[in-house]
Amino acid sequence: MILEFEKPIKELEARIAELYRLAGSNEELQGEITRLEEALDAAKKRIYSHLTPYQRVQVARHPKRPNFWDYRDALVDDFYELSGDRLGADDPAVRGGLAKIGSQSVVLLGHHKGADVKSRIANNFGMAHPEGYRKAGRLYSLAERFGAPIVALIDTPGAFAGCEAEERGQAWAISADLMALARVPVPVIAVVIGEGGSGGALAMCMSDHVAMLENSYLSVIAPEACASIIFRDKERAAEAAEAMKLTAEDLMVHGVIDQILPEPLGGAHNDPEATTKAVARAVESALFKLSETEPESLVKSRYQRYRRVGAHLAEGEVVGENGAGSAVPAEPRLRSLGE
């Protein structure tokens, strides 16, 4: 799949490949190849350093983007998969189990969109049913019991919206995960590797350290759905993506996440190995950083972290220079009520 804004790059790449085929020992053509390669490099830099929020959303959704298995391979030395919610089903959209990072045992889990058409369909494109969230919840309990840090990889368009998901309590399953993550006395590290769609993402990324890949997004609703509800026009998704501030860069500014992980030029799908390695390094260093913290302090600082997220004014207060619309606040903004 070639995204619209990637076309100039793909065209250059095709021309270069063609020239290589023809060039042989022709020095003139070799000169032309060098020139085109420089142009390609410049085009990549130009295009990928100026992606709009909605273009990033498209990169985040790219089918060739590395998936849960790719990260597992880069991240852990041994993975022991565990299945099922213990209540009647196993949801392949959520994978998880025990893993070793060096000598450290962790619970690794994440959304798995699938790697090809067949597995994508089987995994419901990473949109989990309640069973998936209950499986996550079960893994959180296991982590607590054995004091194992939790590493979660987020990549979902959202929790599945379907009749059966409702019948089996989609909302109940998500709220139970949030309640569990709020108090689990082990380090919790989350990396948004692709799509971070709403409550279905939050149920796995309410954590002590939230990292996001440069071209991933985290949002209360898909930009298309936001556009159709607020602007009453699905075609205005790009505008909605802009307005919602869903990119890693925006979320860093608003103090919601801790770290942006740069992607290789051209996006994760152009160099999966470099991307998965970068994620592995980030997880290792976050683990190391949090490993010294006492369990009670972890829970306490997680409480404080999420307790203060918000933007509201007390009675009579007006928006100050760091107020609405300001691009500078580094801390989550909260106006105290002067108690």
Next chain:
Amino acid sequence: MHKRREYSRSSAQTAPEMESGFGSINGVFTKCESCGQAIYDKELETRFNVCPHCEFHYPLSAPERIRLLVDAGSFEERDVGMMAEDPLSFDGYEEKLQEARQKTGLDDALVSGVARIGSHQVALAAIDFRFIGGSMGSVVGERVVRTIESAYDEELPLLIVSSSGGARMYEGIYSLMQMAKTSVALSRYVTGSWPYVSVLTDPTFGGVTASFATAADVIIAEPKARIGFAGARVIEQTTKERLPEGFQTAEFQKEHGLVDRIVHRLELKEDIERLLGFLT
């Protein structure tokens, strides 16, 4: 910080005013959308918007909800005057807020405080659906959390009445994070031994259902209230499924083991008082 704001019968919005257009025709009577019969407005008011003919429950504003549930004169509102910011400078949000404030006379989509229910002092919050669909933005999240924290600090039972379309999209990530915020507060509250009772009313969806509204010790719903994660229209669009009769009603959710009890609005106060008697 604690202001007493009385919700007497005369000051409350009495004529049911809804998106659906349900409301008084001539200031004397209203035609019931469910059974088609005429209801005298006065009677609708004394019955807290429940049709006297078919018992259909129409939406109830937060002030009226509190009047319904607590002992007269016992309600002490807290965190009055907390106003929404527009943290993303989202086009059209300020206007939407102004309009909602004017329409409802409320600061935002929630009224909260402490009150008595019979012999029980409780911390309570009620969402008002008329205010941007009862959506949860920073103010709703913050006031829910403060209500939970009051309940925790003052060792009180907690009662939250929900009616919400879900997250407030105009606040983007801030609204999503209110799910996390209310969850951390609630997760601390449940380490204590006071009960949390959640009342789900028509409609309760999205981020509210997927956070504090369903994480309760006891979940009560009003008859026929629509409750769920995704709305029926969204589900039909994404799955092209035909949804069963009564999908997502309180009765449907009870049948699926997700709701404890369905209680008629006019019996709700007595029912909650009885429940608290078992748990406090």
